[in-house]
Amino acid sequence: MKLGAITTSVSVPSRARPTGWRKMMQFATTQPLGAAGLVTALVMAIAGALAPLIAPYNPVAISFSDMLAPPSWEHPLGTDNFGRDILSRILYGARTAIVMGLVSALIGSTLGAIIGVVSAYFGGVVDLLIQRVVDIFLSLPIIVLALVVVAMLGRNLVLGFDFNLILAISIPIVPQVARVVRSSALSIREMAYVDAARVAGYSTRRIIFRHMAPNLMAPYLIMLTAFIAQAILLEASLSFLGLGVTEPSPAWGLMLAGNAVDFYRQAPWMIIFPGLAISLAVFSFNLLGDSLRDWLDPKARLR
Amino acid sequence: MIAPNTLRMEKSASPGLVPVGPPSPGRALLTVNDLHVHFVQAGGVTRAVEGVSFSVRQGQILALVGESGCGKSATALALMRLLARPAGRVVKGEVLFDGVDLLKLSEAEMRERRGRDISMIFQEPMTSLNPVLSIGEQLMEPLIAHLGMNKQAARARSIDLLTMVGLTDPERRLEQYPHHLSGGMRQRVMIAMGLACNPKLIIADEPTTALDVTIQAQILELMRDLSRRLNIALIIITHNLGIVARYADSVNVMYAARLVERGDADAIFARSSHPYTVGLIDSIPRLDRPRQGRLSTIEGMPPDLMALPAGCRFAPRCPHRVDKCDHDPSLVAVEPGHLSACWRAGELVTGALQARATATDALLSIGPATAPVRVTVQELKRHFKVSAGRGWFSGAATVKAVDGVSFDIRQGETLGLVGESGCGKSTIGRAILNLDAVTAGSIIIDGQNIADKRAREVRRRTQVIFQDPFSSLNPRMSVSEIIGEPLAVYKFEPDAQRIEARVQELLGQVGLMPYMAERYPHELSGGQRQRVGIARALALKPSIIVCDEPVSALDVSIQGQIINLLDELQQRLGLTYLFIAHDLAVVRHISHRVAVMYLGRIMELADRDELYRNPRHPYTQLLLDAAPVPDPVIERGRRPRVAKGELPSPINQPKGCVFSTRCPMATVECSQAVPALRQIADGHYVACIKVEPC
């Protein structure tokens, strides 16, 4: 009796390996909303990056002759109370929003993921200690936590970006991601394939990086995308409160800060457009995050 | 129209359940004609049921048999009009119940019949009852909804029902919630709920698959007795041919959405006239026959119901395939009352075509008693604390998962470790693999304690095959990465090319094609995954393999393939196995010696043939009695003793002999001291004070 007999009659099906491009196309066809979110986010990022080339005006140039001008051909979205062009400020603001959002979410999620994995893998006292601290952080709304960090650190400009502000936005993200990644890591640690790797006598490092980490990429990516949206929102809120990005840097939240009721009547465009920009950015990253979750969810793909 | 039934029920509600004789032939209660069920999903249309017809008479027990995905459950749900909406739909057919086509009724009319005329019992007793409603609330619901009873009447009737299904202390049960009850007790509640309104038909969808074998026997005996006594027709849907042989009057075999054979149980088992039925019966290991060599198996896999082959659906796997099989065979009578959908059914039923696999050379002789001992387990204990409640201040209880177990395994031998869930068999496996720390005792392999840091080499030579083929492979690694990883890590092969070659060699050894190397686990079937798991273990050049329920998640026809593979690998590579399973027949087939466990202790340990021929421990005897054999003639001759009671919780273990609470022979002294495992004959050990050495 030959062992191969069972399958010898089966012809070899030809089958292309999924490439990056194919995966993208598959994502676009199965998750059209997510793809739309991705495209919108990309357009915003590009617009921000090319702001110096495409913005019609200098975003900080004050022109009292153009004060509170309504939308027109010259100023498509109108001007503010210093006569600055709102479209230009929104384009430059996209820079701030995307950079701050991306960097903060990346720092926060990565730190959170590392803490989550460490906590789950080592267990015992380490886990208990980390979890207690995480629980305490989780009992505060993220904006409150961010404000505490602002109060603690003050300001620290690096390369035109307030590094302390980035910290203030990233720190509240850390415990959130840590909790989710820890629970994913715990369930992966219980998987039979991790047991099999331990039985094979592989090193701890190999088990964490080769067997556990790749399976944590999905929750990590989903959290990262969701927290880019959160970070953009948080940056806007802090700037709105006057505790984030400071004048004269163009930032969406800042454009809405300190507006007296007078302007509501005289120049509603000052209020409407920056808010729309924030909403659209957050919306598109949320959409992308949701679709990524549906797409990467192992439950949906298994069997 | 309800009242007379109720009266009759009350009269016969005596607690002792006496089986009454076979059913008197009556008119058809339910007739299914040409039923077609489709599931419409994004990926396409799954033709789950195609042209199924059958009928059930009053008081008859009909079995619908087949492997997973054959359409048996979809058929049952279609009868009740409970197919998952909006995907599942009946596209054609009629279901005549008492002369009325259920498929044509309005939803309200159908609802009236559900739970009143037709009841259904599901597979998962753990999830089939609502966790936040009390047993009483759930039991009284149909009584109030269908029979218009008031609360008092419904309560009184509920107490009667719980008594009827053999639950003690029924009044207290009414106040309890599902989580207070064990799986077996929950299934009794489900049965009570099904009986509530005196139905004419009960459909039971794999009612005992989630239960242990002794509990399974209790539940099925109860269902049969009730069906006979109350003249209720019963449709049992199952994959277990033993259950079919023991309980069914009439059998319908399904394969790939179609009915392939129908007949009374005797005819189906004695004169199977469809090659699939033949293959199914032959591919299960038997308790009632001496072990043969290889299991005969059905090669290949069932077809994809989204892309079905033309002609006979079994043809690609059929050993008797002829040209004619390119055309669909229809279900025709081969003898009175016995139908088959096979072109060669006539030849099969007369025996002109030799279908039964002739017993091949008995590959496996008893392992040499002189072979060196490879594994020694001494007084192994594993206890762990579980918190008894939520929060920091609640107390902890100790679970004694394994409590003083000793045995050894010789070179080239397979030791079977068998027992019901929670008996500690898997815990022992994990301890031998050094996955969990032990509380006390030692495990010595090749003279080295495996807990010793220096015993790395010994640990590498001890490998594992897991039960769940879905979680045992890393979903992010391709098959070649999974199998090749140990080769690279341990530098068994010098370069990538040689690794590649070795991976191909290993794939061949486990019966997989070379192109499978590039696949990812989710692209493989359960059986293929299990083969990859075996190849991964082999890549580490093991000499000892712990097989932890390696076939229990697989369908019968695939199970046989894997068992044969394990058998052959042992022969060829001289492997030593610890084979952990709950299926007594599988263990009998593959093991040289067998240890029976109960609640963390070994009850009996003996050579395979000795143990199955001459079981001495009352627990072993009960286990063997409880397991049905796929042969109705033999089953009729058995008077199964049914184990009483439930498995005790491992937190509150009985004092003395752990089995004393369920043992038919138990006396006072049994609960006084833990009986030691004594040798009563050469190599036959029993832990029972009632067993005399011979």
Added chain:
Amino acid sequence: MLTYVAKRLLMTIPTLLGAAVLIFFMLRVVPGDVIEVKLRGDGASVTQDVIDAERRRLGLDKPLPEQFTSWIAGLTRLDPGLSMWTGKPVVDEMSVRLPLSIQVAVMGALIATLIAVPMGTLSALYRDSPIDYLLRIFSLVGLAVPAFWFGMVMILLLLWLFNWLPPVIYTPFHVDPIANLSQLIWPALVVGIRYAAVVARMVRSSVIEVMKEDYIRTARAKGLAEKVIIIRHAMKNAMLPAITVIGLEFAFLMGGLVVTEQVFNLNGIGQLFVQAVAHRDFVLVQNIVMFIAAVFVFTNLAVDLLYAAIDPRIRYR
């Protein structure tokens, strides 16, 4: 039951104490405090003696552990110290502003729950129907729109449609309910919207999950009416995870207040917090944070108790 509550109350102490330690020392990691900002803020030359005297008055000259223990001791007597900026007792500063904030929070929570629970349920029961799409759009938008901008748009709309602005002076509810509500209903709507979006999503997915459960199939097989199945069998189970989210989000609603009060120019706890942060008034910051942590801990406790009352699997010991 009583012992269970008592035990759970006891268990809040270590959590709150942990939060106190963390907040207190976090704020003091970086040197520098409000005194210098306050006294030298306008470039005024102030002698070191004056600063030291002010420090002594506020107890800032003592070592940190001592400051911490005296703060905690003060907390237990409801005397958490003096504001570093105004020099007034923190209790006074906070108690003036609390009623307004609490009222907005509770109204926001009520509005959100009343919208979210029925909407989430309907959306789940009629999956992929227009109402479901409406809810999904609502929750995605609700999560994307910043609270402060939503507040501004609301003011804009009130202006445009009615040429009317909500009153800016706070009137307690018991003095004049109409005046009170006409001021506070708007911020309540604003903080409620995000809350509603989150809760509605949760309710929707929870109901969808529950409707797939085996016991729902059992109930159908019993021949119960769909209405009975949903109300008796599904809702009780589906509400369990929803209650958790409603509770959690109530605590996080405080976060929404921080910006919303700014938009509507409400003199509440959120605005006090923003001022405290801007002034680096650590004493005030740490006390407000402790208050928010306490709200979280106690809502959690309430949720757990409610959970235990609904779910028989959870037994108080």
